[in-house]
Amino acid sequence: MTRRRAMTLIELLVVLSASMFILTLSAKLIHQAMRSHQDTRAFLDLERTAARLSHRFREDVRRATSAVSADDAPLPDGVLVQLRSSGSRIIEYGERDGTLRRTELEGDKILSRDDFALGPGVSCEVGRRESPALVDLTVTRAASNGSPDVAAFALDPPLRLRVEAGLAADFRHAPPSLPREEAE
Amino acid sequence: MHWSTADRDNAEAAPKTGRGRLRSGTSSLEAIVACSLLCGVLGAAAPLMVRQGRLLAEYRDHQRALEELSNQIERLMAMPAADLPRAVEQLAPSPFAAAELPDAVLRGRLEPAEQGSRLTLELTWNAAGRADRPVRLAAWIQPQPKEGSP
Numbered sequence: 270m271t272r273r274r275a276m277t278l279i280e281l282l283v284v285l286s287a288s289m290f291i292l293t294l295s296a297k298l299i300h301q302a303m304r305s306h307q308d309t310r311a312f313l314d315l316e317r318t319a320a321r322l323s324h325r326f327r328e329d330v331r332r333a334t335s336a337v338s339a340d341d342a343p344l345p346d347g348v349l350v351q352l353r354s355s356g357s358r359i360i361e362y363g364e365r366d367g368t369l370r371r372t373e374l375e376g377d378k379i380l381s382r383d384d385f386a387l388g389p390g391v392s393c394e395v396g397r398r399e400s401p402a403l404v405d406l407t408v409t410r411a412a413s414n415g416s417p418d419v420a421a422f423a424l425d426p427p428l429r430l431r432v433e434a435g436l437a438a439d440f441r442h443a444p445p446s447l448p449r450e451e452a453e
Numbered sequence: 454m455h456w457s458t459a460d461r462d463n464a465e466a467a468p469k470t471g472r473g474r475l476r477s478g479t480s481s482l483e484a485i486v487a488c489s490l491l492c493g494v495l496g497a498a499a500p501l502m503v504r505q506g507r508l509l510a511e512y513r514d515h516q517r518a519l520e521e522l523s524n525q526i527e528r529l530m531a532m533p534a535a536d537l538p539r540a541v542e543q544l545a546p547s548p549f550a551a552a553e554l555p556d557a558v559l560r561g562r563l564e565p566a567e568q569g570s571r572l573t574l575e576l577t578w579n580a581a582g583r584a585d586r587p588v589r590l591a592a593w594i595q596p597q598p599k600e601g602s603p
Contacts, residue, residue, distance in 0.1 A: 319516070401528065401532055431549045432520065432524065
């Protein structure tokens with residue numbers, strides 16, 4: 270009886286083909302997993318920024334006694350709204366190059382700055398309503414492929430955010446001697 | 454093929470398996486088991502990725518629903534207290550939320566609380582498991598202070 274000590278060419282080809290198939294599948298899966306990780310990170314970063322912006326804008330409007338938008342008076346370039354509170358303190362929201370910037374001013378002196386990176390192609394609008402006194406901020410950004418589909422996640426995911434807040438709402442239940450009078 | 458005596462001795466001295474056979478490679482059974490395991494892992498990983506995409510979409514919808522409820526509460530809180538019960542009955546999702554959340558339904562409830570009243574809003578929309586799991590947000594409305602009170 271003869272001993273078999275090697276593989277035939279056919280066996281070698283079959284094994285190579287099977288290995289190639291499995292390696293291709295694995296490589297695709299690994300690529301997909303890495304892409305998915307990047308997309309998730311970009312998505313969560315944007316959502317966290319949106320949540321921070323929403324919280325901060327609502328808080329600022331509630332503490333402000335009046336709001337001035339570009340429709341009411343000429344504002345510095347890029348500024349969307351100025352929120353004025355008691356004294357000479359002003360909070361400005363402006364948009365430039367995909368970043369919404371919140372600047373806190375005391376007269377001409379800048380007290381603090383806070384940037385909200387929303388990515389390129391973002392569109393920000395501020396509106397006002399008189400009765401009841403509300404200020405709203407609308408932020409819109411389409412996905413990189415132009416699709417407004419919220420499920421189409423990519424490295425720059427789409428965003429649609431609307432925040433409404435009552436002007437001087439924090440003083441609504443305060444005793445009449447506090448800044449409520451200024452709001453009126 | 455002719456083997457010398459020395460070759461034959463070496464072959465006999467080579468390591469053998471438990472059954473006394475020379476092992477020169479993997480058996481077909483081992484290869485099939487390895488392939489099946491690999492295919493099983495790949496097959497299990499693919500649905501996980503799809504599930505992750507859905508999870509992100511659900512998270513986003515939940516955030517938008519919370520924003521909508523916060524906006525509605527801000528609007529209601531800015532109204533005079535006398536108009537509140539009627540406004541709560543006529544609640545409807547904003548066009549912005551209606552565009553984001555399919556078939557969104559907004560309901561409100563105004564109940565007396567220990568001090569003032571408690572306003573509860575809940576939002577449901579057409580998504581798997583959302584009909585019986587609405588997003589709820591509550592606010593407490595304090596009575597307006599009277600002029601001259603401390």
